[in-house]
Amino acid sequence: MAVQKSIPIVDLSAFCTEGKTESRLESARALYQSCHDLGFVQILGHGVDTELLREAFDWSEKLYSLSHDDKMKAPHPDGPVPHRGYSHPGLEKVYSEAEGNSKDAIETDGDSLRQVKDFKESYEIGSEENSAQQNIWLPEEVLPGFRSFMTDFFWELDRAARRILEAVSLALGLTEVEKGHLFDLHSGHNNQLRLLHYPPIPTEKLRRQVVARMPAHCDWSTFTMLFQDDCGGLEFEDPNNPGSFVPAAPTTGALALNIGDMLQRFSNDVFLSASHRVTLPPQAASTNHMHEAVTRQRFSIPYFVAPDADKTVSCFSSCVNDEHPMKFEPVSFAEYGASISRYQYKRKATAAV
Ligand SMILES: O=C(O)CCC(=O)C(=O)O
Ligand SMILES: [Fe+2]
Numbered sequence: 001m002a003v004q005k006s007i008p009i010v011d012l013s014a015f016c017t018e019g020k021t022e023s024r025l026e027s028a029r030a031l032y033q034s035c036h037d038l039g040f041v042q043i044l045g046h047g048v049d050t051e052l053l054r055e056a057f058d059w060s061e062k063l064y065s066l067s068h069d070d071k072m073k074a075p076h077p078d079g080p081v082p083h084r085g086y087s088h089p090g091l092e093k094v095y096s097e098a099e100g101n102s103k104d105a106i107e108t109d110g111d112s113l114r115q116v117k118d119f120k121e122s123y124e125i126g127s128e129e130n131s132a133q134q135n136i137w138l139p140e141e142v143l144p145g146f147r148s149f150m151t152d153f154f155w156e157l158d159r160a161a162r163r164i165l166e167a168v169s170l171a172l173g174l175t176e177v178e179k180g181h182l183f184d185l186h187s188g189h190n191n192q193l194r195l196l197h198y199p200p201i202p203t204e205k206l207r208r209q210v211v212a213r214m215p216a217h218c219d220w221s222t223f224t225m226l227f228q229d230d231c232g233g234l235e236f237e238d239p240n241n242p243g244s245f246v247p248a249a250p251t252t253g254a255l256a257l258n259i260g261d262m263l264q265r266f267s268n269d270v271f272l273s274a275s276h277r278v279t280l281p282p283q284a285a286s287t288n289h290m291h292e293a294v295t296r297q298r299f300s301i302p303y304f305v306a307p308d309a310d311k312t313v314s315c316f317s318s319c320v321n322d323e324h325p326m327k328f329e330p331v332s333f334a335e336y337g338a339s340i341s342r343y344q345y346k347r348k349a350t351a352a353v
Contacts (some may be wrong), residue, residue, distance in 0.1 A: 005238060005246045008034045009254060013045030015163045028170035035171065035259050039274030040236045042254040046160045046225070050253065053227055053301075056153055056195075059146055060299050063123060064197040066142065074138040076124070080341040083192065084124045085136030089199065090117040092344050094217050096275065100343060110343025119211040120198045120278075125150050127189040132309055132334075150193065158188040161225065161305040164257065168223075172267055178316045182266070185307040186222065190333065192306065198233075198278065198298040202288065206280050206295065213298070214278040216245075220340045221260035221304040228256065231298035232282050237275035245277065261336070262307055265328045268319035309334040 010030045014023035034041035063071070068088065076087040095113045099105060104112040126133050128151055137147050165186060169179040198213050205211050213233060228234060228250050235245035236258065248256045264273040278298070285296035307313055314330035 005038075007038075007040065007042050007236070007246060007248050007256070009042040009044060009251065010034065011045040012043055012047075012163055012167050015045075015166050016047060024167075024170060028167055031167050032171040035168075035263075035271040037239075037272075038236065039239060039264075039272035040248070040256065040258040040276070042248070042251050043164070043225075043257050044254050046255050047163055048156060048160045048227075048255070052153065052156060055149065056227075056301055057229065057299055059143075059149055060195045060197065060301065063143060063146065063195060064121065064299075070138070070142050071121075073142055074123070074136045076136070076345065078345060079347050080345045081338070082126075082133035082136070083341070084126060084133055086138075087122045087124075087345075089119050089121050092118060092120075092122065094118055094214050094344065096215070096217050097340060100340065105343060110346070113343055114346075116209055116212050116215075118214060119201050120196060120213060122197070123195045125154060125193040125195075127154065127191065130189050154191070154193050155188070157193065157225065157303045158191060158305075160255075161186070161188070161191065161223075161303070164223065164225070164305070168263070168271075172270060172316065172319060174316055174318050178318055182316075185311050185313070186305065187308050190306045190308050192221075192304040194302045194304070196298075196300045196302065198231075198300075200285065200294045200297045202290075203280060203293040203295050212279075216275050216277040218273040218275050219258060219260040219302075219304060220262065220337050221306040222262040222266070223260050223305050224258050225303045225305065226256040226258070226300060227302075228300040229298060231296045233278050233280060233295075233298060234300070235277055235279060237277075239272055239274075245279075247282070248276075249282075260304070260306075261340070262313050262333065265313050265331070266316055266319070268315040268324055269327050270319050270324075306337075307333045309337075 010027055012027055014027050071086045074085040076085045093114050230250045234248040238244045238246055258274040259271045261273045263271050281295055286294055288294045312330045312332055315326045320326050
């Protein structure tokens with residue numbers, strides 16, 4: 001019988017200001033191992049305050065307790081860009097790169113991907129100074145204080161992202177010049193904060209895939225820092241055993257870190273972009289009036305750390321040699337993202353499921 005893998009935990013507290021070189025090296029080695037073998041890892045010592053995180057989840061609960069009409073006062077526009085504001089259940093469709101490139105998807109302008117809808121709602125937030133993707137806020141009186149909290153929280157998460165970028169640079173053995181370049185490419189203004197809510201749903205519907213929570217996909221960012229509540233259901237694909245998924249059970253104080261397509265490119269395949277999905281949580285919560293088992297609702301907060309849109313992403317020389325020639329052509333993040341996400345939103349939006 002195959003042994004069920006568990007997700008390694010790496011503590012990055014050595015990357016705070018007074019961290020010792022020896023402890024940094026040790027954490028970087030552990031980070032290297034997981035990102036190289038699996039493309040994902042759990043991170044402790046990330047530096048995001050527990051109380052602040054609790055507040056962020058409270059705001060998310062308040063947001064999703066609003067009426068549909070109130071949430072629709074900040075509607076996600078048709079099409080994938082800007083990726084901002086509120087997406088009602090069924091609006092956004094997540095898919096893998098292979099599904100997006102399939103003949104069916106191309107011929108139907110993405111409609112074939114929508115046969116199984118994603119039963120989740122989300123709210124996307126970016127930097128207030130990103131002019132290409134401007135934020136879409138609820139009117140202040142609908143959720144007073146939300147905008148101000150999220151604007152600060154966005155930059156608090158960027159601080160933790162920098163600690164991870166520092167650890168990644170050491171893990172990959174980048175030169176000081178390359179590390180400087182990596183930081184230059186990541187001003188933070190193209191990061192994205194996402195508040196996700198998966199409403200309760202009959203277990204059978206998920207099991208029979210009449211609807212999905214979030215199908216398997218890779219993120220196209222550099223990496224994603226993910227905070228989740230205690231519901232469960234997030235899983236990562238084992239790259240050594242394709243098709244087999246490992247649960248990322250919520251771990252107190254840890255964030256789940258997954259490598260995205262950009263870091264796979266920067267590192268010339270040394271770090272793997274991790275395929276992941278959200279599916280049935282381990283336990284059914286209750287039964288509904290039809291006596292069907294119903295899964296718990298789930299809240300998660302991913303923070304996508306991405307290069308600035310117009311900058312070029314190419315492999316670092318430190319990751320290229322005779323044995324490992326350059327595998328990826330340089331690409332701008334904006335072009336890459338546009339091609340990967342072209343069917344995520346219909347050009348003309350449809351009604352809620
Ligand atoms: O909700 C989660 O745990 C995963 C979210 C995710 O993978 C995404 O938004 O790309
Ligand atoms: Fe994802």
